[in-house]
Amino acid sequence: GIDVAQSVHGIVISQKKYALDIFEDADWAGSPSDRRSTSGYCVLIRGNLISWKSKKQVVIARSSAEAESRAMELTTCEIIWLR
Template sequence: MRYIKSAPGKGLLFEDQGHDHIIGYTDADWAGSPSDRRSTSGYCVLVGGNLVSWKSKKQNVVAQSSAESEYRAMATATCELVWIKQLLGELKFGKIDQMELVCDNQAALHIASNPVFH
């Protein structure tokens, strides 16, 4: 929205990919900042194959492991996925039953999928 507001006369093109899946991709480095050892995490969210949201930001705390930094990135991306799903529901976009979040860290995926850790 910020881009559209700051660039009148321009826009974003969304193509019909034949589906309306919501999928998020997330990644984080671990202690990547040499000055304070904080991690940087990022995500991107696609709706129907079109990029609609993205973010990269240094995390607020120093993660003790790569799994922790990836898990924090997943938590941030999950909030965005839920917000987008609710927004699309309010806009009567259609019924969206599932969302998918992709992460490349097996330990973080295990933590996220195990109810003992919640």
Template sequence: MSVVSQFIQASYEKHLEAVNRILRYLKNTPGKGLMFRKTSRKTIEAYTDSDWAGSVVDRKSTFGYCTFVWGNLVTWKSKKQSIVARSSAEAEYRAMSLGICEEIWLQKVLSDFYQECEIPLKLFCDNKAAISIANNPVQHDRTKHVEIDRHFIKERLDSGSICIPYIPSSQQVADVLTKGLLRPHFDLCVSKLGLIDIYVPT
């Protein structure tokens, strides 16, 4: 929806086809919703992703993250980045920084309710270059433009409050927020997000 909404003022036939496709999907899935399950896991996990230069209009990237508290999806966001990223690692790195901020905020909300969570918080990323930059304390010319995010993430890694494991792109659930996916991968991501259809017989 966020992509097609950018073309409201000057829409073409292909934009209307995309809107019709979205409406057909919504019409055929009236019972889709989040299922919150009670679990023994006391974790906060985030999945972050970015599509590098995905906008054909201005070549800005779209980032997305989804966060799970105790195994249940509680927050998600997808938004076009405000500046043009010069590499896929930069676009992913900015998304990682925002995902970590969301995890820290959720941890503070839980502590306000006297709820503990396991440390370190996990942030799953499918970009090995971005993970390498996060773990490498050496300043490179390539990373000067993301220096503030680099220090923020490195500080959290050094304190042990977060960890950033690699996840293959095929298992990255945040893809559904940043990219157009083929139906099998889309359905897999939706099921991993915890969305179920209440009208499907069990």
């Protein structure tokens, strides 16, 4: 089975064969010109960076929770693809 644990620094997915460390974040309304947020994530296997992305969100988030939720959606899609 796969153990999933959320830590202070991100999500850790570990199995005997590999260990993924996934970190994601978003800045709410970080762009001063259009008030859109930026999402970002990075994925590491055994401490080695294998995937990362930073992208301005298409929709203007109404709260920091909404911006973080959209960032988690982006990250989840990458995890599913990597799996």
